[in-house]
Amino acid sequence: MNENENGNGNGNTAPPPRRRMLPATRHHRERVPLRVRFRRNRGRRLRRLFYAFLTLIAALCTAAVVAYHLTAIPKPHPETVTQSTVFLDSGGAYLGRRGPVDRQDVPLSAVPRHVQEAVIAAENRSFRTDSGISPRAIARAVLATVTGGDQQGGSTITQQYVKNALLSPERSLSRKAREALIAIKLDRTRTKDEILKGYLNTVYFGRGSAGIQSAARNYFGVDAKSLTVAQGAALASIVNIPSYYEKAGSDPKVTAKLEDRWEWVLDAMAASGSITAKQRAEARFPAFRFYPPGETEGQRQYLIDIAAKEAADRLGITEDQLASGGYSVTTTFDLALQDTATQLVQEHPGAKGVRVHTAVVGTVPGDGAVRVLYGGSDYARQPFNDAVSGAVEAGTALEPFSRVKAGEPLRRLLRTAAPTPLNLASAYAAVAANGRYATPYTVARVTREGRTVYRARPDVRRVLGEKEAMVADGLTGAGPTPVAVGAVEATATARATAKVFATEGAGGGTARRTVWTTGYDDQLALTVALFADRAGAKKGTTVPARLPNEPSPTGFAQNVAAGIWSADRSAP
Numbered sequence: 001m002n003e004n005e006n007g008n009g010n011g012n013t014a015p016p017p018r019r020r021m022l023p024a025t026r027h028h029r030e031r032v033p034l035r036v037r038f039r040r041n042r043g044r045r046l047r048r049l050f051y052a053f054l055t056l057i058a059a060l061c062t063a064a065v066v067a068y069h070l071t072a073i074p075k076p077h078p079e080t081v082t083q084s085t086v087f088l089d090s091g092g093a094y095l096g097r098r099g100p101v102d103r104q105d106v107p108l109s110a111v112p113r114h115v116q117e118a119v120i121a122a123e124n125r126s127f128r129t130d131s132g133i134s135p136r137a138i139a140r141a142v143l144a145t146v147t148g149g150d151q152q153g154g155s156t157i158t159q160q161y162v163k164n165a166l167l168s169p170e171r172s173l174s175r176k177a178r179e180a181l182i183a184i185k186l187d188r189t190r191t192k193d194e195i196l197k198g199y200l201n202t203v204y205f206g207r208g209s210a211g212i213q214s215a216a217r218n219y220f221g222v223d224a225k226s227l228t229v230a231q232g233a234a235l236a237s238i239v240n241i242p243s244y245y246e247k248a249g250s251d252p253k254v255t256a257k258l259e260d261r262w263e264w265v266l267d268a269m270a271a272s273g274s275i276t277a278k279q280r281a282e283a284r285f286p287a288f289r290f291y292p293p294g295e296t297e298g299q300r301q302y303l304i305d306i307a308a309k310e311a312a313d314r315l316g317i318t319e320d321q322l323a324s325g326g327y328s329v330t331t332t333f334d335l336a337l338q339d340t341a342t343q344l345v346q347e348h349p350g351a352k353g354v355r356v357h358t359a360v361v362g363t364v365p366g367d368g369a370v371r372v373l374y375g376g377s378d379y380a381r382q383p384f385n386d387a388v389s390g391a392v393e394a395g396t397a398l399e400p401f402s403r404v405k406a407g408e409p410l411r412r413l414l415r416t417a418a419p420t421p422l423n424l425a426s427a428y429a430a431v432a433a434n435g436r437y438a439t440p441y442t443v444a445r446v447t448r449e450g451r452t453v454y455r456a457r458p459d460v461r462r463v464l465g466e467k468e469a470m471v472a473d474g475l476t477g478a479g480p481t482p483v484a485v486g487a488v489e490a491t492a493t494a495r496a497t498a499k500v501f502a503t504e505g506a507g508g509g510t511a512r513r514t515v516w517t518t519g520y521d522d523q524l525a526l527t528v529a530l531f532a533d534r535a536g537a538k539k540g541t542t543v544p545a546r547l548p549n550e551p552s553p554t555g556f557a558q559n560v561a562a563g564i565w566s567a568d569r570s571a572p
Contacts, residue, residue, distance in 0.1 A: 118232040
């Protein structure tokens with residue numbers, strides 16, 4: 001190999017010759033505008049967005065379906081199924097109630113169709129056809145929850161029922177979503193009539209009334225089945241703002257506003273064909289009754305007290321169980337006579353330093369039904385019932401029985417120096433029934449959900465032989481015919497004449513301690529008792545006192561008895 005070719009002279013290899021680098025040619029690419037690039041990729045981007053949207057919708061639908069199947073319809077709250085027990089007089093007039101809430105369930109068949117349609121017209125006109133929810137209302141509620149705005153209603157009747165009876169009142173998106181799911185499920189698993197029944201029995205109408213039955217009684221004094229078109233539309237109008245509209249009838253501004261809404265409901269009913277044009281034209285805004293007495297006010301609570309105790313005993317339950325059991329207790333009381341007795345007794349002017357007590361008892365001889373029972377003027381001040389529990393000195397009132405041989409329980413009564421007015425009235429009723437004693441009772445019938453669970457059966461036994469009864473009758477003394485009876489027409493006089501109307505008592509003249517006035521025939525045995533007390537030496541105690549002479553104790557007792565007797569016999 002040639003030295004010049006392979007290396008230098010010292011044997012080292014020579015480096016290869018450097019190539020001459022030519023300058024590279026620069027290629028300048030033109031920048032594509034963003035708008036053009038977006039336009040080129042728009043189809044691909046839209047497809048991606050569309051697929052993402054479909055995926056989201058599918059996920060949401062899957063989640064909704066899963067949530068729907070996992071969501072169970074809860075049981076109603078205990079307070080929405082708890083019912084009060086109502087008490088009625090012998091003719092069905094409302095006396096009052098006992099229970100934690102003023103509510104009584106009624107079947108939908110007991111609610112007139114025009115009342116049902118009035119509620120639908122006022123609250124949810126698409127109720128018969130919708131799916132149980134209102135998407136628009138749900139959207140409003142969600143927006144209000146997110147923004148903290150005013151609370152929005154459930155809109156549909158189904159949603160309102162779910163919110164009020166099945167769920168808690170908390171405000172959250174999760175509760176709203178659950179409400180919607182339950183409403184849909186309820187609509188698919190229950191009939192519209194079942195949902196409407198639950199709603200009408202739980203919705204709040206104001207005045208403490210939960211449910212249509214209590215509302216009908218508290219606003220109009222009738223049962224739900226007796227509501228007129230005008231009354232039904234008024235109650236339906238109240239549901240919107242019950243705490244405001246409950247003042248209707250006493251507040252002119254509220255009444256006027258409710259009347260406007262009432263007109264609107266009736267117009268909607270006429271437009272839908274729920275009522276005829278004639279019914280719409282004849283409808284007049286109804287009059288509202290005043291609030292019923294409170295739980296511890298007025299005189300009627302004496303009646304409810306004794307009837308509640310008796311009803312609970314007959315059913316074998318406690319009074320608390322009775323109060324929350326949704327019973328309807330028909331008593332033996334005659335509310336018209338009761339009110340007459342109250343008015344007559346309260347005419348007594350009283351006396352300084354002495355409190356005059358008046359007790360009135362009226363029973364049916366040979367039966368025992370208590371028609372009148374006046375035990376005090378105000379339950380709030382004196383819950384003690386003078387007619388049932390008051391021990392009143394008998395004096396000469398028991399003398400007619402002293403010469404006869406009596407059986408029990410009359411014999412036990414004769415050994416009592418201070419009987420109760422109820423017991424003494426029952427004794428005289430036995431004389432009126434020719435010696436047959438009837439145990440007094442105040443509960444005629446008890447029903448629950450339309451089924452009779454108790455019906456009274458008079459407990460009658462003979463305590464006097466026929467001759468003894470005649471002797472006792474003669475020994476009572478031929479008392480005068482009540483003044484009020486003598487003032488009625490001749491035909492009524494023959495029908496109203498009492499067999500006996502006598503006045504007895506303890507003490508005499510200006511030292512009267514007690515007065516007993518009794519009149520009876522085969523229809524009614526009536527007893528009026530007067531006694532008095534005054535404050536004792538120790539605080540909170542009382543001691544017996546003489547009856548004041550003005551007005552005359554005997555004259556006052558006779559006037560009370562005569563007035564009640566006349567009211568009874570002049571009644572249709």
